[in-house]
Amino acid sequence: MKNNFDLRTVNVTRYITPLREGGSLPALAEADDDFKYVLKFRGAGHGVKALIAELVGGQIAKALKLQLPELVFANLDEAFGRTEADEEIQDLLQGSQGLNLALHFLSGAITFDPVVTTVDAKLASQIVWLDAYITNVDRTFKNTNMLIWHKELWLIDHGACLYFHHSWNNWEQHAKSPFALIKDHVLLPQASLLKEVDAEFKALLTPEILEEIVNTIPLDWLQWEDTDETPEGLRNIYLQFLQTRLNNSEIFVNQAQNAR
Structure with missing residues (x-):
């Protein structure tokens, strides 16, 4: 399929x-x-x-x-x-x-600078929602991890997200965390439409879509020595984490709104 x-x-x-x-x-x-x-x-x-x-x-x-x-x-x-x-x-x-x-590689791209480039409220809210959902700690004023290429904004570098997987203990608790570090997000001041974006994005991320996404993780990348879980067991935890976090999105949306 x-x-x-x-x-x-x-x-x-x-x-x-x-x-x-x-x-x-x-x-x-x-x-x-x-x-x-x-x-x-x-x-x-x-x-x-x-x-x-x-x-x-x-x-x-x-x-x-x-x-x-x-x-x-x-x-x-x-x-x-x-x-x-x-x-x-x-x-x-x-x-x-x-x-x-x-x-x-986006040849000729330049690093996004919030002083130089203005991002509208909708796009800022979309990116803040994404990063709060995937617990991405790395889109700050110090390191924006965004590029301007052909006058458009491009996202890069998500390797620091989903940090719950560095310790599988209490992954369910991590899935429902408010993600307080969203306070450091470079686009948070412009993100005034988080509730609207939350409804739109929850409709896009269906269980089928999330399953397709985690199914692209190569089996070879799920052979870990620091756990007794099988590769498919690990894959299932990723899926459960994403689904649980999505089902409780009001927790991280409220946190982001309160941090603005």
């Missing part, structure tokens, strides 16, 4: 340059389709959990019709990086053999 959220898979052919961002080390790379990508490595930082967050967060943004660069699975051959002179990068490449995640 066709899944509307299935991604293309590309093979990485050339490592161009590291993009040092925080604790992770993504790279600009080229693939066998001749496009350039921002490549996120399974061997970096929080490993496959960061890739799962990037994937699920991005797929939800796509379901909500927000703009983000195309996501693709990116295969890294075992021979890739053997000639890399930088030892840290070589270790990262060797530790990331297999399936990784990449975002289409």
Whole structure:
């Protein structure tokens, strides 16, 4: 059965340059389709959990019709990086053999600056709602994780969301959390239509859509050593978390409204 959220898979052919961002080390790379990508490595930082967050967060943004660069699975051959002179990068490449995640590189894009670019109340409310829903801690004045490309706003970097998965204890409690960190969101001052957006977005994120999204998580990314859960058990917890959080969206919507 066709899944509307299935991604293309590309093979990485050339490592161009590291993009040092925080604790992770993504790279600009080229693939066998001749496009350039921002490549996120399974061997970096929080490993496959960061890739799962990037994937699920991005797929939800796509379901909500927000703009983000195309996501693709990116295969890294075992021979890739053997000639890399930088030892840290070589270790990262060797530790990331297999399936990784990449975002289409938006050539010429500039970092969103709230002082320069005004975002209307509807779009600001949509993005704040998304980030409150997926518990994304990383869209602040310090690091907006948005780009302006062709005069439009594009969302990037969702690897810090869904942080409940760094500890499975009390995931049900996390699902109903108000997400107090929304107070630091760069677009919160403009987000005056959260209740309206809440109704619209809850209608878009049907149980079927959420299931399609979590079904795109590669089985290989759900083989964890720090849990007794099976891969399908982990997949089901992601689905239950998202559904529970959606069913209780008034909790995080009220928190965001009160923080404005």
